Amino acid sequence: METTAFSKTQLTKPVLGIETSCDETGVALLRWHPEAPGEGLLSHALYSQIKLHAEYGGVVPELASRDHVRKLLPLVREALAQAGLTPADLGGVAYTAGPGLVGALLVGASAARAMAWALGVPAIGVHHMEGHLLAPLLEEDPPEPPFVALLVSGGHSMLVEVKGIGEYRILGDTLDDAAGEAFDKTAKLMGLPYPGGPALARLAEQGRPGVFRFSRPMTDRPGLDFSFSGLKTQVLLAWQQSDQGEQTRADIARAFEEAIVDTMIIKCRRALQAAGAKRLVIAGGVGANKRLRAELAAAGEKDGFKAYFPRLAFCTDNGAMIALAGAIRLAHGQHQDESVQVFPRWDLESLPPAM
Numbered sequence: 294m295e296t297t298a299f300s301k302t303q304l305t306k307p308v309l310g311i312e313t314s315c316d317e318t319g320v321a322l323l324r325w326h327p328e329a330p331g332e333g334l335l336s337h338a339l340y341s342q343i344k345l346h347a348e349y350g351g352v353v354p355e356l357a358s359r360d361h362v363r364k365l366l367p368l369v370r371e372a373l374a375q376a377g378l379t380p381a382d383l384g385g386v387a388y389t390a391g392p393g394l395v396g397a398l399l400v401g402a403s404a405a406r407a408m409a410w411a412l413g414v415p416a417i418g419v420h421h422m423e424g425h426l427l428a429p430l431l432e433e434d435p436p437e438p439p440f441v442a443l444l445v446s447g448g449h450s451m452l453v454e455v456k457g458i459g460e461y462r463i464l465g466d467t468l469d470d471a472a473g474e475a476f477d478k479t480a481k482l483m484g485l486p487y488p489g490g491p492a493l494a495r496l497a498e499q500g501r502p503g504v505f506r507f508s509r510p511m512t513d514r515p516g517l518d519f520s521f522s523g524l525k526t527q528v529l530l531a532w533q534q535s536d537q538g539e540q541t542r543a544d545i546a547r548a549f550e551e552a553i554v555d556t557m558i559i560k561c562r563r564a565l566q567a568a569g570a571k572r573l574v575i576a577g578g579v580g581a582n583k584r585l586r587a588e589l590a591a592a593g594e595k596d597g598f599k600a601y602f603p604r605l606a607f608c609t610d611n612g613a614m615i616a617l618a619g620a621i622r623l624a625h626g627q628h629q630d631e632s633v634q635v636f637p638r639w640d641l642e643s644l645p646p647a648m
């Protein structure tokens with residue numbers, strides 16, 4: 294990462310954000326607005342590859358890359374048109390540089406670097422999880438650091454202490470399956486189509502409380518790490534030993550969701566206490582889960598902390614969170630050199646502070 298001062302006019306111009314780390318192509322335009330970042334969002338567009346991967350039961354990396362190649366530039370055109378802008382209006386380009394699928398990341402990084410080079414503007418590689426954890430800043434009443442962030446997506450379950458932008462300390466991580474992965478795998482073993490997480494959550498709404506009960510993994514000992522793979526095995530056994538009827542599937546889904554949500558609430562309370570924080574940010578795809586949102590908000594009222602969530606569309610992967618994280622770093626003079634670099638694995642704690 295390099296640091297250079299850019300002209301004021303460049304920084305007040307909109308930043309193009311590009312997300313291609315997995316199975317969603319996301320694009321957004323955002324003008325950096327320090328007091329109310331959400332007001333700077335000019336447009337966003339998303340293309341989900343769900344249908345493409347559904348027949349394989351999961352994301353096929355090579356197909357994901359090829360589809361990003363097809364969809365990215367038309368989406369950029371769409372986002373520009375929505376905002377009434379042309380490429381010449383851009384002040385910078387932000388792209389997800391990792392973590393994620395290497396081929397998919399390279400599509401976004403190459404396009405972003407090429408556009409930035411042609412337009413003579415800076416480009417910045419954004420950490421996907423930093424994008425997720427800053428997404429609540431796009432809403433009204435944005436949270437101010439310090440806060441604790443619960444990052445729960447298809448690839449991560451993390452509790453992060455956020456002292457400032459770029460000042461992250463991981464308090465807890467997953468030892469095996471991430472929360473979203475646990476949702477997806479559990480859904481699959483009960484016969485639900487990919488991606489199972491949202492489908493399992495919908496099914497859970499029809500489930501009756503108390504018919505099944507699963508353990509709250511690793512809550513009986515101190516610590517903030519997560520482990521969800523044992524829960525998946527408990528569900529498998531319950532499902533195999535059941536009548537496998539529709540109501541039973543919903544009852545199991547409900548008990549599974551309750552176990553995951555309870556576990557996350559217990560760990561969030563501990564993390565807030567450990568960090569001495571009064572603000573909790575929830576982000577990542579599983580942050581779209583209704584039970585999790587309702588129960589964390591209720592826990593906050595009881596314990597005296599405030600829970601901040603992005604809107605549903607900004608919980609799952611999107612371009613707006615990348616445009617935001619990139620705009621903040623560009624505004625602090627950070628940018629990448631002209632080589633195209635991506636980081637399929639990338640430690641969140643290694644990021645430089647934005648100050």
Ligand code: KG4
Nearest residue numbers: 446447448473490494578579581582609610
């Ligand atoms: O953040 P995201 O879009 O992609 C990654 O960065 O991984 O998260 C996707 C994950 C998937 O595992 C999906 O099943 C899960 O988020 N997810 C949900 C819900 N909506 C998406 N899990 C539980 N309840 C939901 N409503």
Ligand code: ZN
Nearest residue numbers: 446578609610
């Ligand atoms: Zn994500």
